[in-house]
Amino acid sequence: MKQGFYNNDGFKYWGVAVDENDNPVVRTQEKYPYSYDGFVTYRNGKNEEVKSTIYSDRLLQWDYNKARNLMMKHFGESGDYWNNRSPQKIESFLKDWTGDKSLKLILIMQYCNASTGYPVWRFDFSVTDN
Numbered sequence: 001m002k003q004g005f006y007n008n009d010g011f012k013y014w015g016v017a018v019d020e021n022d023n024p025v026v027r028t029q030e031k032y033p034y035s036y037d038g039f040v041t042y043r044n045g046k047n048e049e050v051k052s053t054i055y056s057d058r059l060l061q062w063d064y065n066k067a068r069n070l071m072m073k074h075f076g077e078s079g080d081y082w083n084n085r086s087p088q089k090i091e092s093f094l095k096d097w098t099g100d101k102s103l104k105l106i107l108i109m110q111y112c113n114a115s116t117g118y119p120v121w122r123f124d125f126s127v128t129d130n
């Protein structure tokens with residue numbers, strides 16, 4: 001099964017996995033399921049717009065109850081996999097997590113945690129400076 005990716009307009013297509021600089025990844029998830037390179041699953045802006053980043057595996061470490069409660073609110077479940085969650089719902093989740101309604105999700109990347117082989121997601125976003 002081929003992985004779905006998002007182009008610069010946020011529309012899903014089927015194709016070559018790319019990193020945040022639009023370079024094709026060398027170690028694909030298909031060929032290296034437990035040690036693949038990070039790849040973009042959603043893009044809605046330019047790298048230069050990014051002001052901050054949150055990794056999915058850190059949410060539970062920072063505040064377990066808050067993370068699980070917000071997952072239930074936004075996704076209807078509290079699992080640790082983010083690949084089937086829409087970018088719009090992830091953006092809403094992050095707005096609640098940060099308390100900043102001006103947050104704009106710019107990029108989602110999926111990585112493989114080298115020590116565990118499990119996937120982890122990176123959320124890059126911008127906020128409006130007040």
